Amino acid sequence: MGNILPYLLGGISVGGQYALIAIGYTMVYGILRLINFAHGDIFTAAGFFMVYAAASLPLYLAIPVMILLTIVMGVLVERVAYKPLRSAPRMSVMISAIGMSYLLQNVMWYITGGLAKRYPVIPWVSDSITILGSTTKRVTIITPFLTVILVVALVILIQRTKIGMAMRATSRDFETAQLMGIKIDNVISFTFVVGSALAAVGSMLYFSNYAAVTPVVGTMPGLKAFVAAVFGGIGSIPGAVLGGFIIGISETLIKGAGLTTFSDAVTFALLIIILLVKPTGLFGEKSTQKV
Amino acid sequence: MSDNVLKVENVTMQFGGVVALNNVNLEVNRGEIVSMIGPNGAGKTTAFNVITGVYPPTNGVVYFEGKKIVENYPRGKMKKLYKPENDGAYTHAIELTPDTITRMGVARTFQNIRLWSSQTVFENVLIAKHCRVTAGLLSAAFGMNKLEERRQREECYELLSILGLEEVRDDLATSLPYGQQRRVEIARALATQPKLLLLDEPAAGMNPQETQELAAFISRIRTDFKLTVFIIEHHMDLVMDISDRIYVLDFGKLIASGTPAEVQNNQRVIDAYLGVSEDAEN
Amino acid sequence: MKKKRIPQSFVMLGAFLLLLAVVLMLDNIPGVPVMLLMVLRKGAIYALVAVSMNLLNGFTGLFSLGQAGFMLLGAYTYAILTIPVENQALVYQRYPNGGVGFSVTESLSRALGQPGLLLGVIICLILGGIVAGVFAYLIGLPVLRLKSDYLAIATLGFAEIIRAVVQYEKLGPITNGSNLLSNFTNFSNFHLGSLKLDTVMPFVFAGVCIWVIMLVINSTYGRAFKAIRDDEIAAEAMGINLAKHKRMSFIISSFFAGISGAMLAMYQASVQATIFKAAMTYEILLIVVIGGLGSVSGSVIAAFLFVGCSEWWLRFLDNTAVLPNFNAKLLLALIFAAVVVGVVSLVVYRQNRAQKGRSAVIGGGRKLPALKPSGVTTLVVGALLLLGDLRFLLSPGLQLPLVRSGFRMVVFSVVIMIVVLFFNKGLMGDKELPDLLRRRTQKTLNLEEGMTANERQRTEG
Known part of the structure; x- marks a missing residue:
C-alpha cells in the first residue's frame, strides 16, 4: 500500500490497452450508432489467433498474420451480423451484436475445448525490468507509448486522408453521406478494419501481461473498454483514449487498495456518475431531438 | 379583465x-x-x-x-x-x-403526425384518456376500476362517432389516409378533455x-x-x-x-x- | 365482444389447470426422462423472467440489460431467509456466526406444517421480488433518464455492481461472500400426500406471476407503456407522465425478475453470485427476441424451446458418435451435400433475382455481371462445405466429424443468429397465441362481409 507507483504504472498500461479496444467501440458507434458487443470477443479471438499462429510460425510472421486474421474476422462479423440489418431498428442490430458475441464465444469454446491456452512469450516485450525500484514487464512501459503513437497515426488518418474524411462525413450524417456518393459499406468496413487492428494490438499487449487466453476472457475488458468509450464521449477518439487511461488507472488503484472485488464495480460506478453529470461523456457532442 | x-x-x-x-x-x-x-x-x-x-x-x-x-x-x-x-x-x-x-x-396535435403506430384508432384515443385515470396500478390490473374503464371506453366510442371515425375504429391508426390520421390526432387530443x-x-x-x-x-x-x-x-x-x-x-x-x-x-x-x-x- | 371476454379467461384458466394436471402426472409417473422434467422446471422459470424482461423491452421500449442483477437479488434474499437454522453453521463455514439466525420457512412449517412451508416460501419469494423492486426504484431514479444504448449499458453496469457487492468479504456473514448458499427450502420439499410436486410448483408460481404481468399489460397502465414504446413524445404530450410510467414498468419487471431469481435458486438448490453474469441477461434477451418483442406467449414458448435446445435436444451434438457402417456414412454425406446444394442455389437465386431487378433500373437494360460479390461468396462457401463433405466421405474412420464437446452450443448459437437476422420479428411478432386463433375467425368474417381495401392490407401485412 505504501508504494503507489507500481499500481500507477500498471494502471497506465492497462489503460492503454483499454484505450486501444475502446477506439474500436467508439468508431463503430460513431458511424453505426451501435454498441458492437462482439468487439470484446474479437479481442479474445486475436489472442487465440496469436496462440495458434505462434505455434507454427516464427514470431515476426505470427504477429502480422494474427493482426490480419483479426481484421478479416472483424469485417466478417460486420458483413454477416450488421450489414443485413442496416435499415432495421437499432434494437435489432444491438441484439444481433449480442447474438454474435454469444456465437463467437461458443465457437471459441468449441475449438479450444474450453481450456485456457498459454499466450506465447514475446521476447524483449515480455522481459522483466526494474524501474524506479519496482519490477514490471517491459510491456507495461511500452503500452502507453505505443498507444499514443497509434492514436496519433489514427487521428492523422482521419483528419488528412480521403477515407478519413468519408468517415467523418458518415458519422455526422449517415444518409446525407450516402447521397453525396460516399460508399457507406466501404467506410463501415474500413472502420471495422481499423477497430479490429487496434484490438489485435491491444490484445497482444494485454495477454503479454496475463499469459493465458480463455474463450470468455475478453468479455470484461471489452465491457470496460466500452465504458471507457462512453466515459470519454462516444464517437470521440481522444475521449476514448482518455477514458481508457482513467478507467485503467482507477481500476488498478482500487486493486491496490485491497478491494479487488470492487475493481469491476468501480468502472461501472464511474460510468454511471459520468452519465448522470454529463450524459454525453467528457468530449461527446450534444444531440437534440426534434419535435 | x-x-x-x-x-x-x-x-x-x-x-x-x-x-x-x-x-x-x-x-x-x-x-x-x-x-x-x-x-x-x-x-x-x-x-x-x-x-x-x-x-x-x-x-x-x-x-x-x-x-x-x-x-x-x-x-x-x-x-x-x-x-x-x-x-x-x-x-x-x-x-x-x-x-x-x-x-x-392543454392538448396538442403534431405537425408531423405522431400517432402510436402499433395501436388501432380506438386504442390511440383510449390511451389518451389514461391521463384522466384515477385508479392505481393494482386496482387497474386486477379489474377493480371496471366502472371507470367502461365509462372511458364509452366516451371514446362517442368521441369517435362524433368525429366520423366509427368505421375505421379498429384499423391501425397509421394505415389510414393522411387526412383521417390528422382527424385521429385531433380525436386523441380531445380525449384528454382539454x-x-x-x-x-x-x-x-x-x-x-x-x-x-x-x-x-x-x-x-x-x-x-x-x-x-x-x-x-x-x-x-x-x-x-x-x-x-x-x-x-x-x-x-x-x-x-x-x-x-x-x-x-x-x-x-x-x-x-x-x-x-x-x-x-x- | 364483451360477453366473449369472460369465457376466454375461463378457457385460459382451464387450459392452465389441464397443463398443471399433465405436469403433475409427468412428475409422478416412473420412467419419464429426468431431462424432460428439468427442462420443464427451468423452462417455467425462464418463461417468467423472459416475460418480465419483455414487459420492459418489448412493451415499454426501454432497453435494459439488468435482469441478471435483479434475479441475483431475489435469489439471495430468498436463500438467506430460508436456510434452516441448524444448517446455517454449515453453509456459512467461513463466517462464524454467519447467517440471519432464523429461517422463515422453517419457523412457519414448524408451526403449520406443509401449508406453513408453502406460506413461508411464498412470503420469501415475494420478499425477494420486493428487494429487487426496491433496488430497481433506487437505480431507476438516475438511470431511467438515459436513452436507449446508454440505458442498456448503465443497467448492465448496475447488475455487475450488485454482483460485486454481494461477493464483498465484509458482507460475508449475510451473503456468504463468494461462496455457495445452499440447503435452503426448495421445490423438492413439497409433497401432496405421496405425490411429488417438484415440477408443478414452478409452473404454479410462474403461471400466477405471468398472469399478473398480463393483467398489468392489458390494463390502462399497460396501454400507456405501449404508447411510450411507440412514441415517447406523443405519449408525454397526451398527459402520460414518462418518468412515473417508466419507473413503474422498471419496478414491476424487476420485481418479477427477483421472484424468478428466487425460483432459480430453488430449482438449483444452491446459489452463487457468479452465475448471474451479463451472459445470463443476454440469454434471456435472446429468448425474448426469439419469442417476439411484445408477445407474452411468444416469450413463454421461446423460453421452453431455448431451455429444451440448450439443455436437452441438442445434447447429442456434444457426444462423439460413430456411425454403424459405410452406408450410413454415405447416406449422411449425400444428405448433407443435397442440403448444401439446395440452400446455396436458393440463396444465389434470390441474390441474383434482386440483382436483375436492379440492373433493369440502374443499368437501363445494359447487362451487368450476372453475380454480385455476395453471390460469389455464397458459391465459395458452398464449395468449401462440399469439399469438407467429400473429405469426410473419403476419410477412413466412421466417426462423425465435428461432433464433440461444445458443438451443441455452436449449432445453437448459429440457429439463434439465423432467427435474429432473418426472422427478426421472432416467433410471434407482437401477437399473442389467442390473437392468432381469433384472427383466423375474423378473417373469414371479413371475407363474408367483403373487406375494405384497408382491412385487406392489414390482414395481409
Whole structure:
C-alpha cells in the first residue's frame, strides 16, 4: 500500500490497452450508432489467433498474420451480423451484436475445448525490468507509448486522408453521406478494419501481461473498454483514449487498495456518475431531438 | 379583465446564438379560434413547444387560465448569450413537464403526425384518456376500476362517432389516409378533455376540399366541446375562414395581429410573405 | 365482444389447470426422462423472467440489460431467509456466526406444517421480488433518464455492481461472500400426500406471476407503456407522465425478475453470485427476441424451446458418435451435400433475382455481371462445405466429424443468429397465441362481409 507507483504504472498500461479496444467501440458507434458487443470477443479471438499462429510460425510472421486474421474476422462479423440489418431498428442490430458475441464465444469454446491456452512469450516485450525500484514487464512501459503513437497515426488518418474524411462525413450524417456518393459499406468496413487492428494490438499487449487466453476472457475488458468509450464521449477518439487511461488507472488503484472485488464495480460506478453529470461523456457532442 | 385562456408574455427562445422566438406576447381568449401564421422557420412550432412545456424558453412567462405554467430567465450559458430585451424581468424558473400541462387542460396535435403506430384508432384515443385515470396500478390490473374503464371506453366510442371515425375504429391508426390520421390526432387530443386545443398545421398536405371540411370541423368541435382553439397554419384559406384573430410571426418576432381582414391588408405581412424589393428595404 | 371476454379467461384458466394436471402426472409417473422434467422446471422459470424482461423491452421500449442483477437479488434474499437454522453453521463455514439466525420457512412449517412451508416460501419469494423492486426504484431514479444504448449499458453496469457487492468479504456473514448458499427450502420439499410436486410448483408460481404481468399489460397502465414504446413524445404530450410510467414498468419487471431469481435458486438448490453474469441477461434477451418483442406467449414458448435446445435436444451434438457402417456414412454425406446444394442455389437465386431487378433500373437494360460479390461468396462457401463433405466421405474412420464437446452450443448459437437476422420479428411478432386463433375467425368474417381495401392490407401485412 505504501508504494503507489507500481499500481500507477500498471494502471497506465492497462489503460492503454483499454484505450486501444475502446477506439474500436467508439468508431463503430460513431458511424453505426451501435454498441458492437462482439468487439470484446474479437479481442479474445486475436489472442487465440496469436496462440495458434505462434505455434507454427516464427514470431515476426505470427504477429502480422494474427493482426490480419483479426481484421478479416472483424469485417466478417460486420458483413454477416450488421450489414443485413442496416435499415432495421437499432434494437435489432444491438441484439444481433449480442447474438454474435454469444456465437463467437461458443465457437471459441468449441475449438479450444474450453481450456485456457498459454499466450506465447514475446521476447524483449515480455522481459522483466526494474524501474524506479519496482519490477514490471517491459510491456507495461511500452503500452502507453505505443498507444499514443497509434492514436496519433489514427487521428492523422482521419483528419488528412480521403477515407478519413468519408468517415467523418458518415458519422455526422449517415444518409446525407450516402447521397453525396460516399460508399457507406466501404467506410463501415474500413472502420471495422481499423477497430479490429487496434484490438489485435491491444490484445497482444494485454495477454503479454496475463499469459493465458480463455474463450470468455475478453468479455470484461471489452465491457470496460466500452465504458471507457462512453466515459470519454462516444464517437470521440481522444475521449476514448482518455477514458481508457482513467478507467485503467482507477481500476488498478482500487486493486491496490485491497478491494479487488470492487475493481469491476468501480468502472461501472464511474460510468454511471459520468452519465448522470454529463450524459454525453467528457468530449461527446450534444444531440437534440426534434419535435 | 378579459377572460384569457392563454397568455404568452415576453417569451424569447434562443438556441445558442439563434433567436427562434423574440419577445413574443400574445393572448387567446376563451372560446376564440386564434391562428398564428408565418413563413417557414418563423418559429411557430417552437412557440407551441414552449407553451406545452417541451422545452423551457430562454426568458418569459406563459399563463394558462391565469396560472403560470412556464417561466424562465436567462441562466448559465445563456446569461452571456442572451440578446433580446426584458433581461432581468423574471427571476423564477417554472418547468412543468408536458404531461402536467396536458392534464391541466392543454392538448396538442403534431405537425408531423405522431400517432402510436402499433395501436388501432380506438386504442390511440383510449390511451389518451389514461391521463384522466384515477385508479392505481393494482386496482387497474386486477379489474377493480371496471366502472371507470367502461365509462372511458364509452366516451371514446362517442368521441369517435362524433368525429366520423366509427368505421375505421379498429384499423391501425397509421394505415389510414393522411387526412383521417390528422382527424385521429385531433380525436386523441380531445380525449384528454382539454380546454385549450393547439393544432399544429392541421391542413398540411390536404387538398382544398379536405381543407374546407377541416374548417367546418374545427368550428364544430369548438362549440361541441366548448373549446378555445389556437392554430398554426400555412393555408391562408383555412386561417382566414375560421379565425377570430390572427397573429403573424416572422423571424421569431410578432409583426402583426388583428382580425383576418386587418392582417390581410397589413403591409409588413405582405412583405414577409412576398419578400421586399431591394430599394424598398433601404 | 364483451360477453366473449369472460369465457376466454375461463378457457385460459382451464387450459392452465389441464397443463398443471399433465405436469403433475409427468412428475409422478416412473420412467419419464429426468431431462424432460428439468427442462420443464427451468423452462417455467425462464418463461417468467423472459416475460418480465419483455414487459420492459418489448412493451415499454426501454432497453435494459439488468435482469441478471435483479434475479441475483431475489435469489439471495430468498436463500438467506430460508436456510434452516441448524444448517446455517454449515453453509456459512467461513463466517462464524454467519447467517440471519432464523429461517422463515422453517419457523412457519414448524408451526403449520406443509401449508406453513408453502406460506413461508411464498412470503420469501415475494420478499425477494420486493428487494429487487426496491433496488430497481433506487437505480431507476438516475438511470431511467438515459436513452436507449446508454440505458442498456448503465443497467448492465448496475447488475455487475450488485454482483460485486454481494461477493464483498465484509458482507460475508449475510451473503456468504463468494461462496455457495445452499440447503435452503426448495421445490423438492413439497409433497401432496405421496405425490411429488417438484415440477408443478414452478409452473404454479410462474403461471400466477405471468398472469399478473398480463393483467398489468392489458390494463390502462399497460396501454400507456405501449404508447411510450411507440412514441415517447406523443405519449408525454397526451398527459402520460414518462418518468412515473417508466419507473413503474422498471419496478414491476424487476420485481418479477427477483421472484424468478428466487425460483432459480430453488430449482438449483444452491446459489452463487457468479452465475448471474451479463451472459445470463443476454440469454434471456435472446429468448425474448426469439419469442417476439411484445408477445407474452411468444416469450413463454421461446423460453421452453431455448431451455429444451440448450439443455436437452441438442445434447447429442456434444457426444462423439460413430456411425454403424459405410452406408450410413454415405447416406449422411449425400444428405448433407443435397442440403448444401439446395440452400446455396436458393440463396444465389434470390441474390441474383434482386440483382436483375436492379440492373433493369440502374443499368437501363445494359447487362451487368450476372453475380454480385455476395453471390460469389455464397458459391465459395458452398464449395468449401462440399469439399469438407467429400473429405469426410473419403476419410477412413466412421466417426462423425465435428461432433464433440461444445458443438451443441455452436449449432445453437448459429440457429439463434439465423432467427435474429432473418426472422427478426421472432416467433410471434407482437401477437399473442389467442390473437392468432381469433384472427383466423375474423378473417373469414371479413371475407363474408367483403373487406375494405384497408382491412385487406392489414390482414395481409
